[in-house]
Amino acid sequence: MDKQFTVSDTQNYSQQFKRVLSLKDLIIYGIAFMTPIAPAYIYGSAAESTKGMLSLSYLIAMLAMMFSAYSYGKMAAAFPVAGSTYSYTQRAINPYLGFFSGWAMFMDYVLVPLIVFMVGASYANALVPAVPYWVWVLIIAAVITAVNIVGIELAAKANNVLVLFMGIVVLVFIVFCFKAVSQGAGEGTLISIKPFFDSENFSTTLIISGAAMACFSFLGFDSITTLSEEALDPRRDIWKAAILSCFICGILFIVQAYAAQLLWPDVTTFPSSDAALFDIAKKAGGPAMATLYTVAVVISTLTAGLTGQSSASRLMFGMGRDQVLPKSFFTHLHPKFNTPVYNIMLMCSISIVGALLLPVSTVAELMNFGGLAGFMCVNLSVIVYYFFTKKEKKIFRNLVIPALGFIICFYLWIHLSHLTLKVGFIWLIVGAVYLALSTRGFKKVPPVFKGM
Template sequence: MTLTQLTLFSVGATLGTGIFVILGEATPLAGPAVVLAFVLAAVTALFSALSYAELAGTIPISGSSYSYAYATLGELVAWVAGWCLILEYAVSVSAVAVGWGQYLNEFLRQVADVVIPEALAGPPGSGGVVNVPALVVVALATSLLLRGASESATANVIMVFVKVGVLLFFCVVAFSAYDAGDLTPFAPMGAAGISAAGAKVFFSYIGFDAASTAGEESRNPRRDLPLAILLSLAIVTVVYVLVALSAVGAMPWQRLAGSEASLAKVLTETTGATWPSAVLSAGAVIAIFSVVLTVMYGQTRILFAMSRDGLIPRIFQRVSPRRQVPAANTLIVAAFIALLAGLVPLGRLADATSIGTLFAFAVVNAGVVVLRRTKPGLRRSFRTPLYPLTPILGVVFCLFLMSRLDSATWLTFLAWTAFGLLVYIGYGFRHSRLARGAR
């Protein structure tokens, strides 16, 4: 992959359900100050992005924060980080797939006056039986991934341009109905509301590190990986702030709150016409599909790296000789994601994704400090500025946002981590590359 492909790969993995769907769930927590919640989440992501950039340029291999933790903090910490990444990627794809179904339903309603039956459009707990659209988008992404990495990257570039264009179209239309009065009071829930919303919308930034999962499929990884990570975060942050500001300025935030297809609702109410929301919904269907595609790709490469280190079974590292992709790995991941997407509600999926990601990001920031101390002479194509303040603040911000998530999310995270440690003790520790070397 080239620098452009890597950058758009990370943008493709990031721009999706977070802004198209989570905005409606975060607005009740902060009111119009949800704009600042996106900024808070961006600052948290920036500290981690700088650390990712340094490690990606220093250790340019597949596996993202799992591989970085393995090289800096040892096997056990790497296992926990990798286990959290499994939660992050698999659950985030499931959440994105749920959001895809919501916008597909909105598009069909606007264009053909057809609505997918409630039983087939949502999981149990949300008035449905199984989310069939979510299963469909996972199957489509799987079929494209099995064709090869270059084909997936090319398709993603096209879809990224489409979704950025659609979001800019939304901003133009929404700003035409902008009313400064809708921003008053700006922060009705105060700083506590902004931080709580920041923890929720952090889900929107998950994916900027996707380029780091493609370290072994990059043409010039030492130069391109750091640049791709930082460029993608900058692009995504600008788009998010513009979209959030135009949305809360176009209509009272109370009406935006709780809407699933929140951006489509803004366009319908502000223009009084259906075609703008139909255009947006069509763009969202394409946009969210690209997130499913790129994040599933990242998940398979992380599992590939873990399998290569012996921590999970060898089936995850087997590569198809014809397509040069981990085919069995991809099919197993697709089955697991489809199960979650079809049966679990979006809100719970998003929160579980955020906490796993924040923990993995904290590990990456700590890894920068450790590697600077243990191997100061190592070749680094990018150095985190203001070291050691930047990675330390990265850890602090990640832990702060983790503390703002609810107790149910923490219980899910702790249970997942405990289960992961049992898997490591029962399989990974005995089969790992380090254990084989000791024997």
């Protein structure tokens, strides 16, 4: 029987969550956050910006995320606690840098359920126009919040079913696209290099910018590490789940983009760039395929919403436990379900307000700022903790891989839009002001930081 790890194995924390998640649960959790159908959110604009070479941008993004997934796994093995990016950076490098990494990822995790509320409500409203958009927002928010309050075990069971359904729809979509192409539609051939390299339109800048945009689809594999205190064997399973979920979704994204590009070669002619894959689904299999794809997108908002809200609540729990956020509020657990109920309700409230006031495009771009910033911190944490602090001089594992992860993420990060970078840095400044006030000008050190 596998050893049942407790937080006290590595930290001065008492075990507060139930360990119920297996490796399969963790992998599905990561896939549920990313969602197999994620290209539907960005395909039109991303395909147009890459001149039809989105498959190449997805490949680059996947490789970049794989390096970071490895680093997350390494740090989860060292510190199997809730808090993820925040906890790793805090303990490996510096407590204050840890706060800023957590603050950046907090923006990312806050925006995930927000954007899925928006997308889910939009498509649900399109299917059932009689029910207003704002009502759909409240319905989706109520379902996701209720499941998360009841507990992670119920959320895991729900994800198993929903991810399976989405996976089947994605495979059916790909098959129908290939079938239509083989019958003469689009490119008329199933083998083409153009989705990866079109000599007439190739531009390194376009591809890298596309890869930065494609990172949006991968945001979520890191959420697995927020469940370290609920995993049966965090040291063995977290790193495997992070890498495998990232790889599985990456292959699905690349093949979807490839199939869609073959069927609809001219990416400048979509009736609506926001609904490009729905038009492609309709071309591939008629109205029935388009409807099925729409239902799958609505389902994806539930899985991403469940995992996003859950991860954010546990990140806040970790920061509250360390007293860098108000402890009494952020560490409060439901007396029956043992879940961070105040954090979950706070996330629900923020997401509802944002879904009613903000545009989808702005939210999607801002997610990349927080996500890539957090990834850079975790890659750097592996180098500092393993290579320098523990002096494990394994050049490839503890230096080369995380260094490549850091460099790639940094390169993608600086290629985000000027608006995204401006708003992102404003968010970091707000965090700095909060930290300065809460520590009385950095004079009052939270207890967990003492001795670090």
